[in-house]
Amino acid sequence: MIPRPTPQKVRIRRSMMFMNAQKPNLLKDAYIYGVDSIIMDLEDAVAENQKDSARFSLFNALKHIDYGDTEVIVRINGLDTPHWQEDVRVCVAAGVDGIRIAKCESAADVHAVEDAVAAAEKEFGVTPGRTLLMAALESPIGIMHAYEICTASKRLFGAAISAGDLRKSLHVKIEQGGLEMFVARSQVVMAARAAGVQCFDTMWPNLDDQAGFEAETLQARKLGFDGKSLINPRQIAFVHQTFEPTKAEIAYAEKLIRSFNAQQDSGVGVYTVDGKLVDVPFFDDARRVLAQAKEIGIYHGEL
Amino acid sequence: MELKHEALAGTLESSDAQVTVRPAAELTLDIQSSVLNQYGRQIKAVAEATLARLGVTSGEVAIVDKGALDCTLKARIETAVYRSADLSAAGIAWGVLA
Numbered sequence: 001m002i003p004r005p006t007p008q009k010v011r012i013r014r015s016m017m018f019m020n021a022q023k024p025n026l027l028k029d030a031y032i033y034g035v036d037s038i039i040m041d042l043e044d045a046v047a048e049n050q051k052d053s054a055r056f057s058l059f060n061a062l063k064h065i066d067y068g069d070t071e072v073i074v075r076i077n078g079l080d081t082p083h084w085q086e087d088v089r090v091c092v093a094a095g096v097d098g099i100r101i102a103k104c105e106s107a108a109d110v111h112a113v114e115d116a117v118a119a120a121e122k123e124f125g126v127t128p129g130r131t132l133l134m135a136a137l138e139s140p141i142g143i144m145h146a147y148e149i150c151t152a153s154k155r156l157f158g159a160a161i162s163a164g165d166l167r168k169s170l171h172v173k174i175e176q177g178g179l180e181m182f183v184a185r186s187q188v189v190m191a192a193r194a195a196g197v198q199c200f201d202t203m204w205p206n207l208d209d210q211a212g213f214e215a216e217t218l219q220a221r222k223l224g225f226d227g228k229s230l231i232n233p234r235q236i237a238f239v240h241q242t243f244e245p246t247k248a249e250i251a252y253a254e255k256l257i258r259s260f261n262a263q264q265d266s267g268v269g270v271y272t273v274d275g276k277l278v279d280v281p282f283f284d285d286a287r288r289v290l291a292q293a294k295e296i297g298i299y300h301g302e303l
Numbered sequence: 304m305e306l307k308h309e310a311l312a313g314t315l316e317s318s319d320a321q322v323t324v325r326p327a328a329e330l331t332l333d334i335q336s337s338v339l340n341q342y343g344r345q346i347k348a349v350a351e352a353t354l355a356r357l358g359v360t361s362g363e364v365a366i367v368d369k370g371a372l373d374c375t376l377k378a379r380i381e382t383a384v385y386r387s388a389d390l391s392a393a394g395i396a397w398g399v400l401a
Contacts, residue, residue: 023316023319024316024318024319024371024372024375024378025316025317025318025319028318028372028375051392052382052385052386052391052392053312053313053378053379053382053391055395056312056378056379056381056382056385056395056400057375057378057379057382059378059397059400059401060374060375060377060378060381060400061374061375061378063374063401064372064373064374064377065372065374082392085393086392086393086394086395089395089397090395090397093397093398093401094397123398124397124398125398
């Protein structure tokens, strides 16, 4: 068996790629693509009469394939199905890093999964609290409850907006500029930031429309998301490039921190850098940018 | 574990294996593989170890291998055996399958 390192609640999650847990040809080399997280899917990608088989497939893949630094998350079946509890058991027994709660609508949903995870950790002798959670918000009520969901559990590292179902419920379709998802996306970012967790944009389903995909990805970054779900390896490079700090952002962050260190020593609070007023929140943000750049491996400076 | 009825798991897609099990007096293992010459012995060893771990001592086991990794073959055998015993849906003893 391949032991996985302890999952990190805070880490780089620019890209999360969905993989059907039932398909060995997808699972066997999912780590080679360099995505930050893979999401092995027990839910919609798996036919109703193959849910059992997908669990055995998932379990054995996790026990025998070394996914290395790639985070392994499993999307479990919805809480309104007869499948989710066994899904939780296999996830914990297999030692996955995190569980994605599909169609999460309330803090109570998170608590239900949390309780099942805690029970499974006990059953399989897994360190209590090891298994992380994330919530997929895919209904209007889920979006309305975003903040209570984001604050429902210490295990919860973030929330993803999942637009496929949401658009149906809202009676809208994909619009240029993301008009139809604007409020929902903003609400998820707001709730996640208020709760101090991460947030992830939905996947782009039209593989033939690269321009639409790029526009949506750029918009998600501008709205404040940490990363984006995706369904095809072709989408990884653009998502990574979009969600990592630019050279200019890194250089500016470095300049801010250096100036902060110098000004602090001489007792100055607020001052200007490049003609722009800066104060404490700027430095926190600059530290975040540098930490992120370091983790991705694109900053090698001394700060 | 006792095989109760015929059960099948897996597909004939590349990197997969299709496993069929059915009750029988003796334990027999039939293996067809696209890589039989290179990996036949390995496939047989994985199949026998998996069946032994599941406590399957009798039954016909047929494997059509399409270049599956050991972990895939193991998963498909486990699924077929659990399905045959009507125990595949929940309450799997994951702890002992590792």
